[in-house]
Amino acid sequence: MLVPLLGACEIATAPLPHGAERFDPPAVYAQWWSLTEQCSGITGDFANVVWYRVPSAEDLPFNGESNVGGIWYPQGDRIVLAGDEQLAGDLVRHEMLHALLESAHHPRAAFIGGCDGTVVCTGPCVTESNPAPPDPLADSVPPSALDIEITVTPSTPSSAVNDGNFMMVVTVRNNSSTPVIAALPQSGDSGPPLLYGYSYSSGSDGVEYGLRLDSPEQPRFAAHEAKHLIFDFHVVPVANDNRYEVTPGTYTFAGGYGEVAAAHTQVVVVSP
Numbered sequence: 001m002l003v004p005l006l007g008a009c010e011i012a013t014a015p016l017p018h019g020a021e022r023f024d025p026p027a028v029y030a031q032w033w034s035l036t037e038q039c040s041g042i043t044g045d046f047a048n049v050v051w052y053r054v055p056s057a058e059d060l061p062f063n064g065e066s067n068v069g070g071i072w073y074p075q076g077d078r079i080v081l082a083g084d085e086q087l088a089g090d091l092v093r094h095e096m097l098h099a100l101l102e103s104a105h106h107p108r109a110a111f112i113g114g115c116d117g118t119v120v121c122t123g124p125c126v127t128e129s130n131p132a133p134p135d136p137l138a139d140s141v142p143p144s145a146l147d148i149e150i151t152v153t154p155s156t157p158s159s160a161v162n163d164g165n166f167m168m169v170v171t172v173r174n175n176s177s178t179p180v181i182a183a184l185p186q187s188g189d190s191g192p193p194l195l196y197g198y199s200y201s202s203g204s205d206g207v208e209y210g211l212r213l214d215s216p217e218q219p220r221f222a223a224h225e226a227k228h229l230i231f232d233f234h235v236v237p238v239a240n241d242n243r244y245e246v247t248p249g250t251y252t253f254a255g256g257y258g259e260v261a262a263a264h265t266q267v268v269v270v271s272p
């Protein structure tokens with residue numbers, strides 16, 4: 001299992017990172033903007049955002065501290081991305097949420113409450129504020145008590161569709177009329193439990209990836225609540241050790257939550 005390398009961004013007033021250059025947002029960004037509007041309930045003009053990238057960069061220096069994949073600048077509504085993160089949808093949508101909120105902070109109701117699963121929120125994004133206490137009426141249940149489904153969309157990815165961008169959405173639903181908290185299995189190492197995961201395989205070759213628990217709210221479900229986690233992918237001729245990249249092939253996609261597999265897998269033909 002790989003773990004995510006990067007957090008997203010914080011406030012920045014300094015000049016743009018060295019080497020930053022403007023780029024025209026790819027078409028899929030409009031879809032990502034719309035997803036971020038939906039999860040946050042905030043609408044904004046996508047055309048207002050000015051996009052920059054630092055080519056070939058894996059991350060960006062930030063305030064002389066930890067490196068990040070993207071930074072939103074209030075002045076000029078600018079977003080700068082490390083070149084290698086340009087198609088990391090969860091990270092790009094994190095920066096879009098800053099732009100929609102017009103805030104460099106990480107209000108919990110938006111980043112974790114509404115948009116968990118649509119935007120990445122780790123590290124300072126989680127610790128900037130305190131979680132609410134859990135619902136005292138919530139029952140602790142095993143993840144197997146939840147409905148877990150996956151959908152790969154579009155169902156026939158190819159470079160000709162959406163520039164090769166596609167996603168697998170994991171939906172986890174509490175079918176109970178009472179609130180529940182999923183009791184996640186221990187990870188078996190010193191890290192937090194595994195939360196969402198995916199795999200795709202072709203014959204004996206396969207890739208698997210898991211996201212760890214980031215915030216205490218993630219295993220909490222209101223009555224009949226469904227949570228959605230988006231895994232973003234794009235088609236490339238040759239994968240370059242980047243978890244968002246998938247080479248053409250016929251794959252069986254699978255997903256899970258709390259180490260419980262989704263009820264169904266999906267066979268997907270990924271075309272060049």
Ligand SMILES: [Zn+2]
Pocket residue numbers: 008009010094098104105106125
């Ligand atoms: Zn941020």
